[in-house]
Amino acid sequence: VVLMSRHSVQDKHVNDEVCLAQLTETLIYPIALEKSVDLLRIMDIDLKLQLTSYQWTEFSEENINIEFAIAVLVRNVIEDLESMNSLKVITKDHGSISQRMH
Secondary structure (H helix, E strand, O other): OEEEOOOHHHOHHHHHHHHHHHHOOOOOOEEEOOOHHHHHHHOOHHHHHHHOOOOOEEOOOOOOOHHHHHHHHHHHHHHHHHHHHEEEEEOOOOOOEEEEEO
């Protein structure tokens, strides 16, 4: 979870953490504490490119339904974790793909 504000999008440590998370294929969940369009305007290009492919959750004052936003975020995390537990493994026999559950 990355809390995005006017200060955090300009912070070198936040940028480094997002970059490291992406390099290590760690799940990233950006949460906008202000309007995401406003944050995107002041973000440097590297951070913007790293975060544009992710679904942002809006926790800004303009978001009148915070409970719904939290429910969507939790559902997304659960779905991502469930899909991580279901790995496709190529068998040595014929190169076929099988499902392996952990």
